[in-house]
Amino acid sequence: MENFTFFNPTRIEFGADKEQLIGQHLARHGVRKVLLCYGSERIKRDGLFAVVTQRLAEQGIAFVELGGIVSNPLLSTVREGIALARAQQVDAILSVGGGSVLDSVKAIAAGVAHAGDVWELFTGQARIESALPVFAILTLAATGSEMNCSAVVTNDETQEKFFITAPAIFPRLSIVNPRLMRSVSREYLVYSAADVIAHSIEAYFTATVHPRLQSRLVEAVINTIIETTETLLANPADDDARGEFAWAATLALNGLTFSGCAGFGYPNHAIEHSLSALFNVPHGAGLSVVMPAWMKWYQDRNPAQFERFARQVFGLASAGEGIAALEAWFDKIGTPTRLAQLGIRESDLPTIADNVRLSVERFGIAEQYPPDVVTDILRRAL
CATH class of the missing domain: 1.20.1090.10 (Dehydroquinate synthase-like - alpha domain)
Structure with missing residues (x-):
């Protein structure tokens, strides 16, 4: 067996109704305004969006929406999220969705803290030194992004699909409620x-x-x-x-x-x-x-x-x-x-x-x- 360092700072909250605690968790981390990212409108139709936003409001946490994140997430959406996060001066980013949403969120979090274009982090031209805090509520199990420090994004201009990896983009907290995945x-x-x-x-x-x-x-x-x-x-x-x-x-x-x-x-x-x-x-x-x-x-x-x-x-x-x-x-x-x-x-x-x-x-x-x-x-x- 080789020598190794195992480091994983992500807190997992697993089980039914754990999403009800999202406001409390964000408040403990001092979050006052969050960029709330999601994919399809399904989370609004099934009531999850209402639950999450209500729990944020109870803790006095404001939110800004970024929806429409697609499977095989796109660099153009990441850039949009970075601009929105900067303009709204959010404290953290919350992913409500599957791995594609969470990967986009990680890239946005790293991109906000980077002075240049976020794609430089994917091509190795620059390193991720810091990032906004990332939180997640999972609605699809597949990628494992909820408990690792990597993300994959497609550059829709060049058709290149690259990854980033850095400790700064570990989620602080990921909520895994299997019942939220029933509609997969x-x-x-x-x-x-x-x-x-x-x-x-x-x-x-x-x-x-x-x-x-x-x-x-x-x-x-x-x-x-x-x-x-x-x-x-x-x-x-x-x-x-x-x-x-x-x-x-x-x-x-x-x-x-x-x-x-x-x-x-x-x-x-x-x-x-x-x-x-x-x-x-x-x-x-x-x-x-x-x-x-x-x-x-x-x-x-x-x-x-x-x-x-x-x-x-x-x-x-x-x-x-x-x-x-x-x-x-x-x-x-x-x-x-x-x-x-x-x-x-x-x-x-x-x-x-x-x-x-x-x-x-x-x-x-x-x-x-x-x-x-x-x-x-x-x-x-x-």
């Missing part, structure tokens, strides 16, 4: 399942050092996602299953599963970021296409771990059987496994491979994933 569609439930599994397998398969304890943690997360996804597809009102799904999604990317590991990368995410940047496909749907293709290409580089995966997750013997079982499970739950299902043709591969060059550079894996390798991987998903 079937499609986004299964896309979320693929997203969580992708977060889990990156280090699991690519790390040069991966302790058995960490492997067991990853396998527990994946098995939980598989079990609870099937339960929720059969009974969307099962709050116990939804709660386990949500907590597994958080654990998959809060730093716990890869502590003590070394030498790992994020090739599936690096490749998929180009799919969603170029074709605006849902991130989880893109990952469920990329993952089996990448696994078929990569399996001979770490055969023992792929055999372990087959055995511990699906009760099978060989690496190939395990990969086929995961792909079959994606097909069973209805998340895509072929590029054609995303509207992507073989003739699009050169454009994707060229776009991925920028992504793998940001992930630090450019040498392992030149355009010809990326094309080879994606051909396995045709």
Whole structure:
């Protein structure tokens, strides 16, 4: 096991009605005015917006709205949020939504504190030194953004999808109430399942050092996602299953599963970021296409771990059987496994491979994933 530092300052409030306490939490942090960010108008239709704003008012906290944040969040919206936060002189930013809203909020929080353009933080031209405090109420479990210090945004001018990472953008508090996720569609439930599994397998398969304890943690997360996804597809009102799904999604990317590991990368995410940047496909749907293709290409580089995966997750013997079982499970739950299902043709591969060059550079894996390798991987998903 490698030496490591585990640091995670995010407070999680998990369970029913926890959103009722949002005003009190913000008040404890000295917040008097907040930028309230959300995605669709669903939070107004289902009453969540009214609950949140009422709880803010009870604590004398003013708010400014920024709605309409889309899946695969856009840099243009982040810039709009930065301008609004500065003009209104807010003390903090509150995300009410899923990972896309929260990623936008983190970028806004960092951008407000940065003298230059926020995209400089994504390209590595500048570092995040400070940020406005971030708070979150989660309505979709998938990205794990509620308990980590990373965010991903698409530059809608250049079609580049890059990430930022810095301790300053850890949420101070994230509220995870599974009941707020009851209205998540079937499609986004299964896309979320693929997203969580992708977060889990990156280090699991690519790390040069991966302790058995960490492997067991990853396998527990994946098995939980598989079990609870099937339960929720059969009974969307099962709050116990939804709660386990949500907590597994958080654990998959809060730093716990890869502590003590070394030498790992994020090739599936690096490749998929180009799919969603170029074709605006849902991130989880893109990952469920990329993952089996990448696994078929990569399996001979770490055969023992792929055999372990087959055995511990699906009760099978060989690496190939395990990969086929995961792909079959994606097909069973209805998340895509072929590029054609995303509207992507073989003739699009050169454009994707060229776009991925920028992504793998940001992930630090450019040498392992030149355009010809990326094309080879994606051909396995045709």
